[in-house]
Amino acid sequence: MSHLLPPLKPIPLKERLSILFVSKGQLDVLDGAFVLVDKTGVRKHIPIGGVACLMLEVGTRISHAAVRLAAQVGTLLVWVGEAGVRFYSAGQPGGARSDRLLYQAALALDENARLKVVRAMYKRRFGEEPPQRRSVEQLRGIEGARVRETYKLLARKFGVEWKRRDYDVDAWSGGDLPNRCLSAATSCLYGISEAAVLAAGYAPAVGFIHTGKPLSFVYDVADIYKFETVVPVAFQVAARAPDNPEQMVRLQCRDVFRKTRLLERIIPDIEDILAAGELSPPQPNPDQLEPAIPNPESLGDPGHRG
Numbered sequence: 001m002s003h004l005l006p007p008l009k010p011i012p013l014k015e016r017l018s019i020l021f022v023s024k025g026q027l028d029v030l031d032g033a034f035v036l037v038d039k040t041g042v043r044k045h046i047p048i049g050g051v052a053c054l055m056l057e058v059g060t061r062i063s064h065a066a067v068r069l070a071a072q073v074g075t076l077l078v079w080v081g082e083a084g085v086r087f088y089s090a091g092q093p094g095g096a097r098s099d100r101l102l103y104q105a106a107l108a109l110d111e112n113a114r115l116k117v118v119r120a121m122y123k124r125r126f127g128e129e130p131p132q133r134r135s136v137e138q139l140r141g142i143e144g145a146r147v148r149e150t151y152k153l154l155a156r157k158f159g160v161e162w163k164r165r166d167y168d169v170d171a172w173s174g175g176d177l178p179n180r181c182l183s184a185a186t187s188c189l190y191g192i193s194e195a196a197v198l199a200a201g202y203a204p205a206v207g208f209i210h211t212g213k214p215l216s217f218v219y220d221v222a223d224i225y226k227f228e229t230v231v232p233v234a235f236q237v238a239a240r241a242p243d244n245p246e247q248m249v250r251l252q253c254r255d256v257f258r259k260t261r262l263l264e265r266i267i268p269d270i271e272d273i274l275a276a277g278e279l280s281p282p283q284p285n286p287d288q289l290e291p292a293i294p295n296p297e298s299l300g301d302p303g304h305r306g
Helices: 064-073 098-109 111-126 136-158 169-174 177-200 216-228 230-240 245-259 262-275
Strands: 017-022 025-030 033-038 041-046 051-056 060-062 076-080 087-091
Touching (some): 017 245, 025 041, 051 177, 064 087, 177 216, 177 230, 177 245, 177 262, 216 230, 216 262
Parallel strands (some): 025 060, 051 076
Antiparallel strands (some): 025 033, 033 041, 076 087
């Protein structure tokens, strides 16, 4: 009867739940539904098409059918460590569109355009115009100083003892509580930022401030929202010192994402920031062939599969 069902169409990112964490179970598809199964049977049905990013923790297995369904509905699968604080791999749900990838690359390779994009990121992050006649390296230095000062101010506000941003992913339990909370919080933000970058049709690796990492552009985008969303949450939880701080951080980050309507904002903000580069998107060469079979119209975002 599956051939009688309408084709799956991705839901726009702005209408989705931000993230879900899954651990200790088998993710599979039963009767067309995405489910988490353990030794006791079906433990949870997951509305996979309405989730932007699914974080798979230690002890999770996933079937081929589940990966295929997640790709069809445009949900990013991210394999993470305990409490979501280590990133291992991600399954790309749609992939960069060639026109947007070429546009992004053209902006990143043009010195003047890149500087304009970085200045737009700075303005969006700090709410003010950056100093004039500064290079990208100089702006990065100014940003670093402001970030360090902001950490100190937030630590003072919430009554948290703060030394510096420092953690070792290979000795996680040995880190201090504020740094563990910050790492858990930023991992949540990176997950939905990557989902948004992919949904918009861009490449996570082609950054403007960050470079040399598979998620360079994701870090660029996430940094814009970090101090208005997840960093205050991390310090607030660290001040309480609960028994399971990473779990509390994740739950509060989810609530903050919903309250700030972050998923509605990221893709339009990406478009505005890249437009600051003042380059026109490149057009296909005249001798390139159009698709023999036109892509079907999709309800999802530009980077989702049709």
